[in-house]
Amino acid sequence: xxxxxxxxxxxxxxxxxxxxxxxxxxxxxxxxxxxxxxxxxxxxxxxxxxxxxxxxxxxxxxxxxxxxxxxxxxxxxxxxxxxxxxxxxxxxxxxxxxxxxxxxxxxxxxxxxxxxxxxxxxxxxxxxxxxxxxxxxxxxxxxxxxxxxxxxxxxxxxxxxxxxxxxxxxxxxxxxxxxxxxxxxxxxxxxxxxxxxxxxxxxxxxxxxxxxxxxxxxxxxxxxxxxxxxxxxxxxxxxxxxxxxxxxxxxxxxxxxxxxxxxxxxxxxxxxxxxxxxxxxxxxxxxxxxxxxxxxxxxxxxxxxxxxxxxxxxxxxxxxxxxxxxxxxxxxxxxxxxxxxxxxxxxxxxxxxxxxxxxxxxxxxxxxxxxxxxxxxxxxxxxxxxxxxxxxxxxxxxxxxxxxxxxxxxxxxxxxxxxxxxxxxxxxxxxxxxxxxxxxxxxxxxxxxxxxxxxxxxxxxxxxxxxxxxxxxxxxxxxxxxxxxxxxxxxxxxxxxxxxxxxxxxxxxxxxxxxxxxxxxxxxxxxxxxxxxxxxxxxxxxxxxxxxxxxxxxxxxxxxxxxxxxxxxxxxxxxxxxxxxxxxxxxxxxxxxxxxxxxxxxxxxxxxxxxxxxxxxxxxxxxxxxxxxxxxxxxxxxxxxxxxxxxxxxxxxxxxxxxxxxxxxxxxxxxxxxxxxxxxxxxxxxxxxxxxxxxxxxxxxxxxxxxxxxxxxxxxxxxxxxxxxxxxxxxxxxxxxxxxxxxxxxxxxxxxxxxxxxxxxxxxxxxxxxxxxxxxxxxxxxxxxxxxxxxxxxxxxxxxxxxxxxxxxxxxxxxxxxxxxxxxxxxxxxxxxxxxxxxxxxxxxxxxxxxxxxxxxxxxxxxxxxxxxxxxxxxxxxxxxxxxxxxxxxxxxxxxxxxxxxxxxxxxxxxxxxxxxxxxxxxxxxxxxxxx
Numbered sequence: 001x002x003x004x005x006x007x008x009x010x011x012x013x014x015x016x017x018x019x020x021x022x023x024x025x026x027x028x029x030x031x032x033x034x035x036x037x038x039x040x041x042x043x044x045x046x047x048x049x050x051x052x053x054x055x056x057x058x059x060x061x062x063x064x065x066x067x068x069x070x071x072x073x074x075x076x077x078x079x080x081x082x083x084x085x086x087x088x089x090x091x092x093x094x095x096x097x098x099x100x101x102x103x104x105x106x107x108x109x110x111x112x113x114x115x116x117x118x119x120x121x122x123x124x125x126x127x128x129x130x131x132x133x134x135x136x137x138x139x140x141x142x143x144x145x146x147x148x149x150x151x152x153x154x155x156x157x158x159x160x161x162x163x164x165x166x167x168x169x170x171x172x173x174x175x176x177x178x179x180x181x182x183x184x185x186x187x188x189x190x191x192x193x194x195x196x197x198x199x200x201x202x203x204x205x206x207x208x209x210x211x212x213x214x215x216x217x218x219x220x221x222x223x224x225x226x227x228x229x230x231x232x233x234x235x236x237x238x239x240x241x242x243x244x245x246x247x248x249x250x251x252x253x254x255x256x257x258x259x260x261x262x263x264x265x266x267x268x269x270x271x272x273x274x275x276x277x278x279x280x281x282x283x284x285x286x287x288x289x290x291x292x293x294x295x296x297x298x299x300x301x302x303x304x305x306x307x308x309x310x311x312x313x314x315x316x317x318x319x320x321x322x323x324x325x326x327x328x329x330x331x332x333x334x335x336x337x338x339x340x341x342x343x344x345x346x347x348x349x350x351x352x353x354x355x356x357x358x359x360x361x362x363x364x365x366x367x368x369x370x371x372x373x374x375x376x377x378x379x380x381x382x383x384x385x386x387x388x389x390x391x392x393x394x395x396x397x398x399x400x401x402x403x404x405x406x407x408x409x410x411x412x413x414x415x416x417x418x419x420x421x422x423x424x425x426x427x428x429x430x431x432x433x434x435x436x437x438x439x440x441x442x443x444x445x446x447x448x449x450x451x452x453x454x455x456x457x458x459x460x461x462x463x464x465x466x467x468x469x470x471x472x473x474x475x476x477x478x479x480x481x482x483x484x485x486x487x488x489x490x491x492x493x494x495x496x497x498x499x500x501x502x503x504x505x506x507x508x509x510x511x512x513x514x515x516x517x518x519x520x521x522x523x524x525x526x527x528x529x530x531x532x533x534x535x536x537x538x539x540x541x542x543x544x545x546x547x548x549x550x551x552x553x554x555x556x557x558x559x560x561x562x563x564x565x566x567x568x569x570x571x572x573x574x575x576x577x578x579x580x581x582x583x584x585x586x587x588x589x590x591x592x593x594x595x596x597x598x599x600x601x602x603x604x605x606x607x608x609x610x611x612x613x614x615x616x617x618x619x620x621x622x623x624x625x626x627x628x629x630x631x632x633x634x635x636x637x638x639x640x641x642x643x644x645x646x647x648x649x650x651x652x653x654x655x656x657x658x659x660x661x662x663x664x665x666x667x668x669x670x671x672x673x674x675x676x677x678x679x680x681x682x683x684x685x686x687x688x689x690x691x692x693x694x695x696x697x698x699x700x701x702x703x704x705x706x707x708x709x710x711x712x713x714x715x716x717x718x719x720x721x722x723x724x725x726x727x728x729x730x731x732x733x734x735x736x737x738x739x740x741x742x743x744x745x746x747x748x749x750x751x752x753x754x755x756x757x758x759x760x761x762x763x764x765x766x767x768x769x770x771x772x773x774x775x776x777x778x779x780x781x782x783x784x785x786x787x788x789x790x791x792x793x794x795x796x797x798x799x800x801x802x803x804x805x806x807x808x809x810x811x812x813x814x815x816x817x818x819x820x821x822x823x824x825x826x827x828x829x830x831x832x833x834x835x836x837x838x839x840x841x842x843x844x845x846x847x848x849x850x851x852x853x854x855x856x857x858x859x860x861x862x863x864x865x866x867x868x869x870x871x872x873x874x875x876x877x878x879x880x881x882x883x884x885x886x887x888x889x890x891x892x893x894x895x896x897x898x899x900x901x902x903x904x905x906x907x908x909x910x911x912x913x914x915x916x917x918x919x920x921x922x923x924x925x926x927x928x929x930x931x932x
Contacts, residue, residue, distance in 0.1 A: 072740070383459050
């Protein structure tokens with residue numbers, strides 16, 4: 001058969017395609033390097049002009065402060081329900097709480113101290129728009145219905161009590177309504193002083209016996225007439241044989257303040273970490289003064305201890321902790337600058353590379369600004385976790401810088417005799433493919449992370465992917481241009497610190513290998529690549545992998561917002577005290593009901609409430625339907641729980657109106673939203689929405705609270721409503737964390753799997769050697785498994801912070817293996833062991849220096865008190881350790897044993913022709929000497 005008719009095998013076809021693609025990419029980078037080296041100032045000015053023009057996008061820069069748009073999946077029930085609540089009711093509470101502890105808080109001296117603190121808090125005022133604002137202007141007000149009926153011990157504390165008779169029905173409705181208009185309004189609070197109506201004379205004369213008797217026996221607030229169980233304010237209680245409290249070690253005071261959520265602009269009052277809830281400006285100012293006062297009281301008290309929180313406490317402490325640690329990050333940047341300076345410089349005055357070290361960091365800054373500008377231009381908001389983005393970019397940018405420096409130092413003697421533009425082109429030719437492999441695999445891995453349904457993570461991944469792209473662009477243009485000028489400086493014998501000073505005597509430029517390269521070569525030759533050395537490396541891989549796999553199977557998905565609060569803050573002390581003295585409090589929840597025919601649907605809703613009360617994962621259900629049912633049954637002899645066809649909608653509304661203006665049902669007015677404002681003596685209009693309150697018990701983890709959340713949702717949503725919009729749902733503030741916990745484990749698993757798949761595809765396309773792609777993929781996989789396993793051993797869990805860290809981990813750990821793998825394919829001479837040795841002695845030092853730079857820049861985070869920074873440090877430390885081990889130890893050992901062959905070398909005449917074509921003629925002569 002003629003030679004031209006032979007059919008090539010698939011392997012030969014792949015090798016041919018591989019060679020064409022590799023050389024095409026190398027040729028592109030060679031041309032780029034020559035062009036930049038011939039026009040360095042043009043490249044520098046063009047790059048800076050591009051960045052400057054990009055800054056136009058900053059006109060649309062927006063920091064997202066709304067926690068709903070940062071941490072909650074937009075397709076979740078919680079996101080929809082929260083917006084429904086804001087649009088429908090528009091009002092929410094913010095709690096200001098104080099826990100007071102002593103040997104026995106039921107003592108007269110403690111009661112007097114509570115009185116002093118309460119009076120001071122009630123008198124706090126702030127200036128807003130030239131107006132004095134007091135607590136009475138900010139608190140949630142309730143009517144004072146201190147009727148004789150409601151002062152008895154048997155007042156209705158729950159619907160199981162039988163007395164629902166309403167004595168106000170004996171009074172003419174018009175007379176009663178006119179009487180109600182005279183009712184005073186009082187701030188809603190839970191304070192033991194209400195037992196004495198805050199009367200200083202009675203408080204000063206109260207004995208221990210009086211205090212204990214009132215707390216045990218009085219079940220209705222003497223000040224407002226509302227049912228109140230004062231024993232629930234007591235913590236660490238000791239009881240006698242009859243079950244009555246005789247002493248206690250803590251008591252809690254609570255003030256309810258009101259916020260009109262629909263009128264709040266979170267861009268004005270939110271914080272930079274997106275942890276502030278809806279709050280008005282006057283209330284935020286008042287809370288600041290409240291915290292300031294309580295701080296002074298706590299510091300000056302000895303016998304009595306005070307623990308306190310305001311509505312803004314979590315936002316303040318979490319935000320301060322995050323940004324208080326920024327100084328450590330800036331110190332880390334300075335340390336990395338000197339580290340890079342040390343890594344690039346030689347011990348002579350010419351090769352002090354201060355310029356390159358600074359420009360390497362400048363490239364990161366330019367990429368960061370460009371990423372923010374372009375992402376802002378297309379409308380992507382900036383989030384709190386984006387503050388860590390510069391450190392990711394530093395890790396990648398510095399790594400590229402070390403790779404290019406290593407390729408420059410590894411030019412062959414023949415290549416070193418070329419003119420400067422050609423040498424720069426050859427340097428970028430060797431480094432470019434390696435850089436593009438790592439950069440684009442990083443970009444793809446980050447874009448995979450952007451498919452998440454978590455808004456803050458999606459935004460971060462897009463910003464990071466754009467930032468990595470610009471790092472790549474600026475590294476092969478701006479940095480190479482500065483590198484060229486720096487080489488010219490060396491050739492001109494100018495000082496590396498004082499550029500204007502030219503040495504009179506020629507300074508000898510070192511051409512030998514660096515000390516680190518010599519150490520690498522000796523270590524691998526005499527230790528790693530020996531038979532015992534190879535066995536030890538492979539054994540370490542097997543042991544750590546088995547250890548990690550076992551740990552990964554026990555890795556928990558869990559998150560607690562308290563982790564954001566450092567131990568030495570007042571808020572953490574309050575949370576610890578609250579958990580200690582009130583361990584069973586759990587989390588408040590609400591059932592939302594929308595528009596429907598309530599008179600017709602009442603039996604179904606009533607049954608729904610009974611089912612909810614029978615659920616073991618729910619307690620303290622306070623439903624207006626229970627009270628209204630008993631009220632109508634006792635006062636009107638109508639059983640609403642049955643389908644009473646004779647009950648008209650008008651009668652239902654008449655009963656409901658009177659119920660909501662009665663001492664029994666008045667407290668439920670806050671649970672309703674009518675088409676028009678409710679008025680006494682006027683028939684209620686259609687109900688737009690209503691709520692039912694309950695509490696979840698204290699859970700120990702997502703394995704308990706996620707099923708509990710879904711069970712309650714099933715109870716509510718399975719109720720068959722046939723009228724109106726039928727809207728009904730369950731909401732709790734803590735759902736913001738629970739719904740994230742419900743999906744975060746799936747998100748992490750899916751993103752890691754997709755990212756690994758895309759990394760494999762990218763390496764196949766860019767490295768174009770199947771066997772090497774498998775080895776690189778295996779190194780990345782082993783690193784991720786090791787990181788997950790040691791996260792579990794370190795006590796970490798899968799949460800949104802770790803999810804972000806793991807997205808970055810995939811990008812970083814690709815770099816270590818890809819640089820080594822690609823360089824091995826470019827080494828054509830010698831056995832596998834010789835090629836592996838040459839690979840690690842040349843590019844290995846650059847990879848190690850790059851990993852060390854990333855670790856150094858983040859090293860100070862180990863001392864941080866911020867949970868986010870602590871988590872990032874732990875994850876990056878694990879990535880760097882295992883990434884470097886797998887890339888610099890395991891991969892070279894594997895390649896020295898079964899590594900693939902090198903790329904097919906390009907013939908010299910092709911390089912010569914390419915050089916001539918690029919440089920052409922200048923003034924009738926060849927610009928580049930091709931004779932060599």
